[in-house]
Amino acid sequence: MIFINTSDNFHRNxxxxxxxxxxxxxxxxxxxxxxxxxxxxxxxxFIDDNNNLGSYSFEKAIIKIxxxxxxxxxKRLYEENKIDKNPILFINLNILEATxxxxxxxxQNYHLNESNIAYNILYAREIAYxxxxxxxLYDKYYYLFSYERDAIITSIENILQIIKAHYPDNERxxxxxxxxxxxxxxxxxxxxxxxxxxxxxxxxxxLYHDSTPILSNIDLYDxxxxxxxxxxxxxxxxxxxxxxxxxxKNNLL
Numbered sequence: 001m002i003f004i005n006t007s008d009n010f011h012r013n014x015x016x017x018x019x020x021x022x023x024x025x026x027x028x029x030x031x032x033x034x035x036x037x038x039x040x041x042x043x044x045x046f047i048d049d050n051n052n053l054g055s056y057s058f059e060k061a062i063i064k065i066x067x068x069x070x071x072x073x074x075k076r077l078y079e080e081n082k083i084d085k086n087p088i089l090f091i092n093l094n095i096l097e098a099t100x101x102x103x104x105x106x107x108q109n110y111h112l113n114e115s116n117i118a119y120n121i122l123y124a125r126e127i128a129y130x131x132x133x134x135x136x137l138y139d140k141y142y143y144l145f146s147y148e149r150d151a152i153i154t155s156i157e158n159i160l161q162i163i164k165a166h167y168p169d170n171e172r173x174x175x176x177x178x179x180x181x182x183x184x185x186x187x188x189x190x191x192x193x194x195x196x197x198x199x200x201x202x203x204x205x206x207l208y209h210d211s212t213p214i215l216s217n218i219d220l221y222d223x224x225x226x227x228x229x230x231x232x233x234x235x236x237x238x239x240x241x242x243x244x245x246x247x248x249k250n251n252l253l
Contacts, residue, residue, distance in 0.1 A: 002250070003031065003107065004100070004158050011162050014096075015089040021046050024065060024099055031103055040113075041106035053098040056105035058127055063102040070098050077176075084170045093159050093173065100155035108147055121213045122146040122200070122226060129207065141207060144188045144199035146226040153225050156181040157250050164252055182242050185224045189235065196235050199227030221249045 004011075010027060019027075025044045032041050042061045048068050055064045074094035075087065083090050111117050112124060126145045130138055142148055156177050163174045188199035204212045215228060220238060223230050230238075238245055247253045 002158055002161055003035065003103075003154075004161065005034075012166050014092040014162070015086050015167070018071065018088060019092050019095050021067065024067070024095065027096075028063065028099060028103060032106075035107065035110070037106050037110055040109040041103065054102045056102040056109075058105070058109050058131075061106065061109065063099075063106065065095075065099055065102065067095065070095050081176055082172070083176060084172045086170070089167060089170065090173055093162065093177070096162070097155045097159050097177075100158050101151045104151040104154050105147070108150065118215050118218065119146065119150070119226065121215070122228075125208065125213070126203075133207075137207070141203060143184070144203050144227055146200065146228070149184065149187075149199070149225060149227050152184050153181060156184070160250060160252060178243070178246065181246060185221075185246075186239065188227055189224075189230075191232070191235075194232050196230065196232045198229045201229060203227075221245065 008030075010023075028041065028044050032038055040061050041063055043063070045062060045064045047064050047066050049066065050069070051066070052064075053066050053070050053073065056062070071091055071094075074091040077083075077094070078087050078090050108119075108123055112120055112127075123146065126147050130145065143152075159177050160174065160181070163170060163177065167173065188202065190197050198212075200212050204210060212229065215223070215226075218226075218228070220230060220234050224235075224238065244253075
């Protein structure tokens with residue numbers, strides 16, 4: 001789901017200076033106004049601790065963003081991955097990725113209450129469980145939850161759109177985020193001979209102790225994005241052609 005407007009002037013100047021709190025807040029509220037999310041994202045708070053990069057409360061509808069932590073992490077990743085020469089762009093893209101991740105949770109909350117998309121059956125069950133399980137269990141299964149996978153991957157999809165639209169010469173930056181997107185798509189799938197177990201199946205067996213909900217009319221990419229069941233043959237084919245399939249799905253060819 002691409003929910004940003006890459007033609008906005010805002011995205012053209014991400015290599016100029018590190019985004020301020022006011023700019024990030026305005027950016028979020030532009031998205032809120034565009035999609036009518038004012039009931040599902042009521043405020044943006046800025047925190048400074050050693051924990052998460054950000055968070056979203058489904059009950060209070062508040063986004064929290066940890067800019068110092070994001071900048072610290074982005075600088076480390078920039079050095080480790082030998083990204084293109086402008087660190088400011090890379091830092092800002094990481095700030096936007098973390099911000100869009102939390103905005104995506106607001107969009108999920110909207111769909112849970114206002115629409116009837118197929119994903120809601122997964123979101124509703126998972127969010128109910130994450131409200132009652134321990135922090136240790138939440139951390140253990142974090143990358144298996146469909147609503148977290150959706151927020152992680154969708155935020156990266158939007159970042160790739162920004163890079164292609166305004167920074168096409170920053171090939172290493174594009175490759176870095178593209179590689180991350182692929183890594184999260186396959187994360188949690190395990191193969192034993194010709195049998196493949198999905199994140200959704202692991203959650204059903206280990207956490208929910210019931211059957212996995214049935215979803216239909218969802219293509220392979222979106223099934224993997226949600227961590228849903230896929231066949232061994234289709235999974236292996238996806239891995240063989242991963243770059244083209246990801247670029248094609250996101251209109252980046």
